[in-house]
Structure formats: structure tokens, C-alpha cells
Amino acid sequence: MYETSYHRADSVADAASKIGDEGKYLAGGMTLLPTMKQRLAAPDTLVDLTHIGDLKGVSVNGKEVRIGAMTTHAEVNGDAALQSACPSLAKLAGGIGDPAVRHRGTIGGSIANHDPAADYPAAMLALNATIHTDSREISADDFFSGMFETALNEGEIVTAISFTAPDKGAYEKFRNPASRYAMAGVFVADHGGDVRVGVSGAYSNGASRNSEMETALSGNLSADALDGVAVDAGDMLSDIHGSSDYRAHLVKVMAKRAVAAM
């Protein structure tokens, strides 16, 4: 690891004032710290957001859900109100990484990093979530702009996400056998017959919706409804664990399993 300085922010404003040109916000650090240890990233300053109280916690009001950006996966997984309002998201959080990751990693860190294989981005798309930052609100559809890219401006801080809980939802993923990140993670959410499908791990431009599946499922929420949908391998990532063809196949398998689980 290269030398860096560390600042523990006590407020969002404090964090924004310390980031500078070469700094990085530190959330759970589940991606950033290993990258730094491998000397592949060298921020001059780390501004730690995890001690800012305003950024933490889950609030549920009827079907309206708001989750602070620095809420850990374990907290999302264990929140009783969320388990009742949107069990599929609570369950998703319980399946991220391993217990150590779930107690450090945060929802804000995950979506701001937009690793194409992270689980939360698929859910944000399917849940039609809103991403709140220290300066504005961004719809999930506009937020995830490409692999490891988001609509965030330099220095902009994700403060929370919010969404209206769907009638039903489910997430199924096929994990990379080495890293255990999603190779194909599909979140299906039914918003009063209007079905949204978010996909992680597979698309080369990062988390994406699959509109063909959404059309097929809206009005016929059954696994069989997906039989006729062809997933285009041309849009898919390819690596030693999964060719684009294999990933396209897995997206369909996981989508069917998600629908079957709803």
C-alpha cells in the first residue's frame, strides 16, 4: 500500500470539504482497501464516511423505504421492518459476500462503486429506486451509467437510497465460483403488474434492465413467460469463468428462478 492520510468525517459537509482532488471517500472499503493493498490505487486522502450518523439506518413508512448510504449489508439484512416491507432486498443483503464483508460493506459504497458484479445495483433498478446525494436525487435508471461508472460528479456523496416497496420481488444469482460475486444476478420486482427486471454481473455496461423480460412478465408473472425471451449474448461480459453465451444463458435461468420464487 502507498502512503495515504486518513480523515474521519463527522458530517457530510465535513467530508466534502476534505476530499480534495486526489482523495477517495471510504465507505466499507471492501473494494477500495484491497485495491490499495495491491498498489493499484493510491489516493492521497481517505475520507471515512462510516461514522456520519445521518448516513446510517433503515426507515420504513408503509411501503416507503429509505436506507442510509452507510448502512451495512448486515443491518439491511437484519432490519425487521424491511424484512416485512421488502423481504427480497433484505435477503439479497444477507447473500452478499461473507459475514465479514456484510458487517463492513455498505449499500452506498456498493452502488457508488458500481462493480458490474455487485448485487445491489440490480435491485436498485428493479425497485425503481431513487439515489439521494448531498446535492440532488437521481433515479436508478439514470444513476448506473457504465461499468464502474455512475452519474455521480466528482466529490458528490451518496447519502441514501429510497424506493416504494413492490408487491412482490425476488433476487436470484449465480455466483462466480472464485470470487463469489454475481456472474448473473437477476432481481424481479412486481409493481402492481408492472414488472421491472434488474440484472447484475452479466452486462458489459454494468447493471442493466432487461426490457424484453419486463414486457414478457408484465401481465404474466410466471417462469414460463420467459421461455420465448432471447437474451442477447452480444451485450454480455466474458471472462475465464463465463463466456458471454454462458452468461446470457445464466441470466435467463436466474430470471426464471427469481420469478418462480416470487
Place this chain on the structure above:
Amino acid sequence: MNAHTPLQFGKKIGMGQAVTRTEDAQFITGAGRYTDDVKRDNALHAAVLRSPYAHAKFTIGDLDVARGMAGVHLVMTASDIEGHPGITCQAVQQQIDGTKHPVKDIPLLCADTVRHVGDAVAFVVAESIAQAQEAAEAIEVDYEMLDPAIDTEGALADDAPPVYEDRPNNIAFETEHGNSDKTAEIFANAPKVTELKLINNRLVCNYMEMRGCVAEWSDEEDRYTLTVGSQGVHGMRDAITPCLKVDKAQLRVITPDVGGGFGTKVFAYREYPLALLAAKALGRPVKWRCDRSEHFVADAHGRDNVVTMRMAMDENGRFLALDVDLIAAMGAYLHQFAPYIPTLGTTIATGVYDIPACRFHIRGVYTHTTPTDAYRGAGRPEAIYALERLVDQCARDMSMKPDEIRRLNAIPDSAFPYKTVFGRTYDTGEVTAHMDQCMKVADWDGFDTRAEESRKSGKLRGIGMSTYIEACAFAGSEPAKLELKDDGTVQLLIGTQSNGQGHKTAYAQFVAEALDLDMGSIEVRQGDTDELESGGGTGGSRSIPLGGVSVQRGSQALAEMIKEAAAEKLEASVGDLELSEGSVRIVGTDRKLTFADVAAATSETLKATGEFKQAEATYPNGTHICEVEVDEATGETQVVKYTIVDDFGATVNPILLAGQVHGGVVQSIGQCIMEETVYDDDGQLISASFMDYRMPRAEDIPDFHFETRNVPSTTNALGIKGAGEAGTIGATPCVMNAIVDAVYRSHGIEHVDMPVTPQSMWQLMSQAAKKAA
């Protein structure tokens, strides 16, 4: 209570009992003391500058920048250590033409050519690791990239880039074993021949504890001291002293706790002599620690064979002759024992079968990859994997069942001791009886019902077996030195080296039994060349079969000495004395001396040596049966049921034994369905971290049923057969035979190579489905 139930307090401890590991409290609570825990106040830290290319000529430019950087004490390149030999191969083979093959040593630092990604170019020593790494990055190296030879089989091609100009077709050595003429003759007239070509995938060891060392020089003592994780300090010393150009007395090697070895920590690696030379040059201790990323490219890899086999049979499926053509990747240099690894495999190539003729042809091939060497089992898992896969293929070709063809060809009980084509003499074994018991315990006959259940959830179920034998605990000895200490405790010195197996527990059991002493009063010491002048180290499953017997004999000798010393003091005859709970007592009386009293009463410290010399290897054998489920939709394979019936001759400690077997099987499951070392055409290691190298995790592993069906060895004095490697040897063919069974039933697929990843399985099934359509 079962065989694994720990002993209750007060029960006498001895061989065969389920004594819990005395090491565990320390390891589990973080009190283990590993190489990196060894601190020296004024230590400097080293980093290695490694080649980013598989094959390149290079020149080093300006070094002044790096040398002038903050905290930097030394920047060492090949020109600074001219005349210091590299690490040399100790296993040169005699080739077909009678010649010994030339050896390409591992240079301590490359002079002008790098031959694999991770090859060493410079060694930098600084006040901190970060400073050393930064200085290493500041060294200017001008690389002229050359085409590499990466693929094991492809490296033999006439147009493959040469790793060495003087080795045509990249052949490092070529040997042949067995009875070639007879084999050829039988094949010429054989009614049936089954052929199978398989890849045995390259593995990265991935012990929990990375390598590392602390190197020191003492002017006063005029010698070096190396603290290093190893599998035996004496072998390590002997491999390093030539590089330093000193004699053995000038290097002390110490090994503290070791977090996994698997063969790969037997070897001397270039960083150790480099750190020692630097420590002497700088007059300060030099510490080097390998990180996980370095481990992937710098530590010897395992396996990496391409094997083509043919079995000649009569019309009834009786094996007549076996022909094996093996290509074994050596990597860029000949590692310490590398040529010996495939050679060792040949000696058990006919397995548990009565096959009168076998030719085994080996070509070791240089490639621009990390060198390979022994990895748990060392050649024997490769040989048995190939054979047991071939046997299943023979069964399919002959429309026989796997157990049927094995029963027909197994060495009958009456034929033991059985001399193989390769001159090994298997002392004991009951091949079909082990298999029958395993089939019964595994409910082989009930498979169809379970397969039906699996089918309901979209899973293809398969069942497979392997009936294996291996050779280990090779001829030799491992003397044990025992000493009665002043406080009445007993110290054992022995030249093996635990890497986590639990030697301290196993050895102490023998001492405790002979002396009736509690385990806590026995100190087992390994890992210091100053304490013991020689030792064979740990490898080849030798520690307990050889060391254990020596410890027992040494303990019995010490018991006699204690009695003799006490007899004088108690004015009793030795025959009237017994040892009981740390005292020596006149039988039937309360007159006794504690061991501390005895120690105080003798003018000279009581010391005994035990040594058991074994003339021939031991041959553990047995049957593994497993069942797998393949998810037809995703291609994912899960091992769901695993049964082992093993013949280890005699059991020293069922807990330790089960641990060895379980661990070995887990490593094999990793090799079968997960672990894959992937180089691209440029020789870059693609699977260079845990993000891409698939390591097995607890959830990938089924519950095991393990039991022994021991037939005592007649070559080992206590009947013990070595157990450290058998798990890996029996398991790979068992798992793969089960996988082939699953997809042969469903898709008619016969050819499946390791590792069966979800993607590769999906591709196999998709291709088969297309073909059928």
C-alpha cells in the same frame, strides 16, 4: 462414544486412541508463532522485483535512483552476486539412452533473460516493506519481449519457442519405465484396446501461511541463521549452503510453526539465499515475506500433465497390458525434485490391478511458466487419477460395471505380497474386500433411488469409485532422541517438521504410552539444525510410520534407563519396577521415585535414541465412493455424498487420521471442480488471485463418511501405512468418475477433463445436446 470421541481424563494414553490435538489451543487462539511473527528490532525488509513477462531479454538501466531512495540499503542484481550458484535440481533422471539429462538451475537472480512471469530480476532491502517495494518499482528494466512456450503439449512442437536453445523441442528429459517390449507385443495382439487422454490440471498450492524468512548473519559465530517456514530444516540447509558457498556448519536453519506445506514448503527458494547474502552484506537481519499475489507466480506449482493411456484387454475385460505416455510440464527451470515427481508416479502405475506388462514413457517439458514440483501426493495422484479414469472407461467399453471390472482385475488377496512390473512389492492389502465394504457403507445399490430424487429437482446424479493404492513412507529412517529433563518432563527431538498435521500429539502419544507420562509433560521439538544434526523432514507421508516407530523405541529405551537408574536408588531389581503416572514404583508398594527424583539422582542426563529403519515403502490403499449432482440448468457440480474405506495398516490417532484424509479429499475436490491455473498465450497468469482462482470452501464440501479397514503392513514395525497423501490420491478419480457417470447417463458424455467448472460442464452438455438434435 465412537472412535473420534476424545479421551476422558485419567485414561491411559497410547497408540490408536483419539487424543485431541495438543497444538490446537495455541493455533486457534492466535498464539501460534509463525515465521512472520519472528521480530528482530533492527530488521530490514526485502522486496523482489519480478518479471512482468513470460519470456524476455532484459537490461537493467540506472540503479542510482532506487539506491538513493529513502530507507533503501541495498539493491541487488545478478551482477552483484556473480559466482553464487542458483538452486539446483536434486532429482536428475537417467534417460532412455542411458544419459543423465542436463539441469537448468534456478538462478538466484536472472542475469539477462527472464523465463516466467514472476522470475526474479532484483532484490531490494530497505527500512520498511513499502520503501523496498517503491525502490523496486523505480528500477529501470528494459525488456525485449520474446515469444513464450506456454502450453504443456504445444511446447513440444518443432516451431514452439525454445525455453533453452540447447533443449530441442523443449524436452527437459525423456525416460521410459517398465517392460516396453513385452507391452508392445501384447498390444500387437490384444483383442480389445481402450484409450483415454487426460489433462491433469496445474495447481497453485495456496497454503494459509505464505512463505517468508528472517535472515541473519553473525560475525562472532561466523555463520548465517535462517528462520523459515519449511518441511524440514536439514534439507533446507543442504539446498541453500551451495548458493551461499559455505559449508553446512555455517548455516543454522530454524522453523517455527508452519501453516501448511503440502510439499511445496520442502523446497529452498531463491529469496532465502538472497536474504542471507543481504543480511551479511548489511550486518542487519533481513526479513522477507511473500504476499498472496507473489505466491501465485513464485512458489512451485503442482501437477500439470497431459497423459495418453491405452489398456489392452482380452474379450472378457481382463487387463493384459498398460501403455502410458506422459508429458509433464517442468516450467521454466528444473525445480528441486521436479523430474522425480512423474517418475515416482510410474512406480504405482498399475495400481491395485494384476497387470503383467506396462510401459511408462515420460517427457519432461520446459515451458515459460512457474516451475512445478511436488504437491501433496507428488506424482502418485497423477498416476492413480489416470489409471482409475481409464479403468472406468474400460468398463464402459466392455459394458461392465465399475466394480465388476475391478473385481475381475484386482490383485487377489492370495497374491500378496505382490511384486509389480516396476519392482515394488506391495506387502498387504485386501482390494476387493475394501471395495465391497465401501460399496455397502455407501449404499451403492440404493443409488437409483437417490438419482430419481435428484432428478426431481433438475439435478443429474452420478456415482463413482476409485480403488487406489499408493507407495509412501519410503525406505529409510527418522531417529528420535529423547531426554529426561531435571523437572521430570521428557523432551523429544526429531527431524520431521509439522506443517499442521499434529505431530506433537502423535509423537507424544508414543512417549506417553511407553513412560506412562501425561501429554503435558512431553515436549516435542522439531525445526532447529542446532538441536539435531540430521533429519529427513516431512514429506511422502513418512513422519508417523518412520518417526513414530522410532519415538516408540526411543521411549521404551528411556523407560528402561529410568528403571535402571531408579533400581539403584530404590535398591530394587529392575524387574520389580513399573512406571506409573510420572513415577517409577516398586510393584505392589508405595515406594516410588518421581521422574524428577530420578533425574536428580543420576550424574548424567538420561538420553535415549530410537531408530527404526524401514527397508521398503508402505502401501496404503482403499476405496473411495462419491456421488455428485450436476445442475442441468447451470452446469454447477456439487459433491453430495462421500464415503471412504481406507487401509492404513494401523491407526495411531483416529482424529489426526481423519483430518489427514478429509483434507486430502478436499484438495482433490478443489482440483476436480474448481482449481484452475490459467495462463494466456502470452504467459500471463490469468487466475492470479482468489478473485479468479477457485479455492474450495466449506460449502463446497460434503460430509464425509470415513472408516478404516486396516490390514497391518508387514514392512512397518507397527503395521502402519502412511496417511498424509492418500486422500488426494483416492479422491480425484473418484469424483471425476462420478461426474462422468452423471453425464454419461444423461448425455452420453465420456470425455470430461478437470476442472469441471460450471461453464465447462454447461458447454459439454450443450454440445452433446446439439449433437443429439
